[in-house]
Amino acid sequence: MGIFNATAIDPHDVDKVHRHALLESERVLFAFKTVRDFIVFTEWRLLYIDVQGITGSKTSYLTIPYRSITSFAIVSAGTFDLDAEIKLSLSGLAPIEFKIGRSADVRGLQTLLASKLDR
Numbered sequence: 119m120g121i122f123n124a125t126a127i128d129p130h131d132v133d134k135v136h137r138h139a140l141l142e143s144e145r146v147l148f149a150f151k152t153v154r155d156f157i158v159f160t161e162w163r164l165l166y167i168d169v170q171g172i173t174g175s176k177t178s179y180l181t182i183p184y185r186s187i188t189s190f191a192i193v194s195a196g197t198f199d200l201d202a203e204i205k206l207s208l209s210g211l212a213p214i215e216f217k218i219g220r221s222a223d224v225r226g227l228q229t230l231l232a233s234k235l236d237r
Contacts, residue, residue, distance in 0.1 A: 124150035126222040132158050139179050184234035192228050195220040
């Protein structure tokens with residue numbers, strides 16, 4: 119996974135379309151959308167939903183448990199920057215980086231990730 123430009127969306131929008139990929143009691147806390155893909159932070163995991171193909175009929179779901187995140191960096195949007203950046207280092211996988219819009223709840227996302235790191 120490389121760098122994505124994602125915008126924050128209402129977590130309920132993901133719940134409507136991809137409820138089948140979530141556990142019955144799993145709650146979406148933060149959700150971001152690129153052109154076709156989704157980056158979803160639930161209370162238990164990070165879920166990357168990759169919509170593939172010309173028609174979008176093929177979809178890949180990558181689950182990353184929070185325990186696999188070894189470190190993270192969040193760079194907030196500056197005066198002239200339009201996007202904030204999130205960088206996640208993962209155990210056994212290549213790092214993930216994506217950009218999110220200025221209006222995203224960067225503090226809330228940082229608090230979530232910090233609370234999920236193994237102590």
